[in-house]
Amino acid sequence: MSEGSAPQSAEQKKTDILGRIAHFLNLDIAKKAITKEETPSSEAKGTSNSGSTAESPVPDGSAEAPTPETVVTNKKLTAEEKAAILAGEKTFQEGITSINHIIAPDSMQIDFDRVKVSGMHARTFFVYNYPRYIDSNWLSPVINIDATMDISMFVYPIDNNKIMKFLRNKVTQISAQIHMNQERGLVRDPALEAAFQDAEELRDELQRGSEKFFHFSLYYTVYTDDEKKLDQLSKQIQGILGGRLVLAKPANLQMEHAYNSTVPIATDELGVFRNMNTSPLSSTFPFTSSDLTSNEGILYGINRHNDSLIIFDRFKLPNANSVIFATSGAGKSFAVKLEILRSLMLGTDVIVIDPENEYQNLCNTVGGTYLNMSLNSDQRINPFDLPTPAAGVLEKPGDILRSNIITLTGMVKLMLGSLSPTEEAIVDKALIDTYALKGITLETENPHEKEPPTMEDLTNVLMNITGGENIAERLSKFTRGTFSGLFNKPTNINLNNGMVVFCIRDLEESLRSIAMYIVINYIWTIVRSSLKRRMLVVDEAWIMMQHEDSARFLFGLVKRARKYYLGVSTITQDVEDFVKSPFGKPIITNSSMQLLLKQSPAAVEPLGNIFNLTEGEKYMLLNSGVGQGLFFAGSKHVAIQIIASYSEKMVVSTNPEDVLAQQNK
Known part of the structure; x- marks a missing residue:
């Protein structure tokens, strides 16, 4: 054996492997292991086969021989070295806090039909059947229910070639069965014909690439603080889904695996799935509910999707303008007067142009200024x-x-x-x-x-x-x-009051548009004179939209209002005349807030084109009750139910029954 090439002992070989681990993993824990393996005795230096001890020769001018801690090698790892590295990595990973440790509950008690987790009772369900046709957003009522819940969806793509072969065989079988029934003179089977049609349509769509095929699993876990509430909530959700022909069962006797499948670690331990192509799968997209609840602002109504409160400040939007469209008696003036009453409480000045004397009672109640613009009036502008x-x-x-x-x-x-x-x-x-x-x-x-x-x-x-x-x-x-x-x-009037109403009911019809023009111009003059949070309500705005010059003036006011801290509310029941004006749609697009209440069939289509309404939303507007409709704020919109307390209703309602009840008090 040549000088300086003494064979390594087992200890040296182990130390060399650990040194390589330290180099590749660059971990202090590996370095400490190497140091621990070294011995202070002189035997660590160059032991020969014969057992004699000698200093390992170092050539002149060369660097000091590398220690186990500084081993650098380009040699390919052996199987033994790889195993040692993996073992070291496993040891290291065992000492790291993982996501499982973070989300693990304090305690967990598993029964055949429920799980008790950290004092909460939980039950997991799996969906096992879907209807032939399913509406979009069908999962929204479950997601928006006022309960603690976890929902997991697992989507497994399936090779289209396999499905195409299966569908081809299936279509052949169904077709043969239909022909046999015809030859026997049997009454046609609608279910069999529907299955044949569905299979053929799916084959065509898969062939064109417009659809893909998947296995889809849907699980949900509900949580309550006692067993009775758990049973009630379970039945409630099963009823909601059952109303849409979506059937779910509790994962009895598999509750642990089912519960783990809804934990946010993306592991499907239950493995209950159903066939689904792209279109119905897209209808399960869960993030479809909008919420218009904020910490500031006034109450506009109840979100009919999830019963949450619609609270926000219109002056926090890109502009504070709004438009309101509704048929007569749908509650548009009621909604506006509620907004006025609640805005006054927050220090907003309100100016109203009232063509039908609907705001006098509200104005008198809040101590505002009521100006009757007529030929016999002493008030002038x-x-x-x-x-x-x-x-x-x-x-x-x-x-x-x-x-x-x-x-x-x-x-x-x-x-x-x-x-x-x-x-x-x-x-x-x-x-x-x-x-x-x-x-x-x-x-x-x-x-x-x-x-x-x-x-x-x-x-x-x-x-x-x-x-x-x-x-x-x-x-x-x-x-x-x-x-x-x-x-x-x-001019002998002033607007230095919280609420000012200009009533033009007693003016001749030919003077109304002129009076509205002059009144709005005067209001604009006052608004430009002092910056203050104000709201201008233009009721029956279609009167101004009949004439190009007054419509242009109203549009200019709406477009420039934000600069002067003004929010313009444009109200009309004549949707067609409003949108036919060249300035109708620009006024709508320059209004960040829109309220659509019950509409006539003639008005639904133009509104549907402007607001990109779905068929379901159009149907909702046609069949809405009083105070019900769609509420748009910025990029969000929800179905709204306008509500008022008894005291508010007595102040703002113009319903003849409510007015008589108030007068008889």
Whole structure:
């Protein structure tokens, strides 16, 4: 044997293996094992076959011989070395806290039909039968039930080739059976024909690749704090599923395996599965319920999907605007008045345009200001008023005047029916000159501090402009004729109150759209003057949507409201007229909150196209009761039931029975 190549002893060989473990695993535990195996005696150094002891020679200039702790090798591991590494890894892993240790209960008592886990009674069920047809979201009532529950689903893909061969044989057998029955003159068997049709359809879909085949297992475990409640809950859930022809059984005598199958470790110990292709499998997707409950805001109603409360703050949405669509008597005004009453409690100012005198009782109850806009009323609004710039909002001197001139041009067009381009240019010039008479120009600083002109000033200016005489004559009924005084006097009202209602019921039909336009413009003037959390309710908005200029003005208000901390609620029962307007759909898309109550058959289709409603949701809207419908907030929507306490109902209800009961008190 050559010098320096003495054979290794068993101890050295073991040490070398452990050194390799330390190198490959880089674990301190392995290094400590190596150190422990070393002995301090000189026998650890170069023992020969003859038993003599000698220093292992180290060539000059070479590095010190490697110790077991610093062994580096490129040699391929032997089977013995691999076994040692695996044994070391197993020892190491046994000392690590795993997910099983974390989720393991304190105690577990297993009976034939239940499991008692850490003081809770649990029972696991498996689904063993499904109907021929199954609706989407069929599992939602179980998921949303108010109970503690674990649900596990296991999906096993199956090779399509195997299923295709089986289906081919099955179709052949069924077809042969049908022909035999026909030859014997037997009455046709609908079940046999349905099975043949289903098998053929599935074969076609599998062949096209539009469907795949799976084995599907569904287990659920329910938990209660006593045995009686466990039995009640078990029957309740079995009843819910049974109503959809989905049959489930408790996993008696296999309760431990069944319970383990619903523990979140993705292990199916029960192994009860049923055949299912892609379409019905997709209907089991469990995450379909929406929840609109937050820690801030007001109560809007009850979530009909899971009986949770719908509580949120509309001002937390991208914008605070809303639209409400419903037939007459469906509860839209009731819902809005509830929102108003509850919003006032949180410090929100509310302004209402009331075409039918529905809000007077609520306004008087909360101590608000009720303004009756009529020809005989003493309350007036001057449409020429200019807003005071809100603090922190930078506007150039001419911006305020220019914006108001555009608004007034729309008002004149609304009053006169229409204007030609030439007449519109004349009106624009006349408005600039009218303000100039009061010392207000596009260069005037703080124009709101000047006395504003009136409608009569405008007609006087028009009389002195070439081509303006005819326009002045047409406007004369608003300054000297039947409607004089209504829009031709200085403003004598203010909105410094929690709730202000503008009632336009007593106005002539031809004046309603004009009055709504002027009132909203005045409200917009006040809103721009001071930033404050406000809500503007425009009831019967279809009146404004009948005219392009008023519809455009309402859309502009909705689009800009967020900047001034304003939420606009647009309410209408005439859905068709609203959506036919070129500004109807833009108003809807610029409203983050929508409430759809009971609808007529004619209104369901256009709403279905706008809101992408399913057939089930359309059916719900057609058959909803009073105060029931769909509630949209941002990207979520739920079925809602609007509720009110007895005291709230007496204040906000316009039902004749409730009104008489209140008056007779």
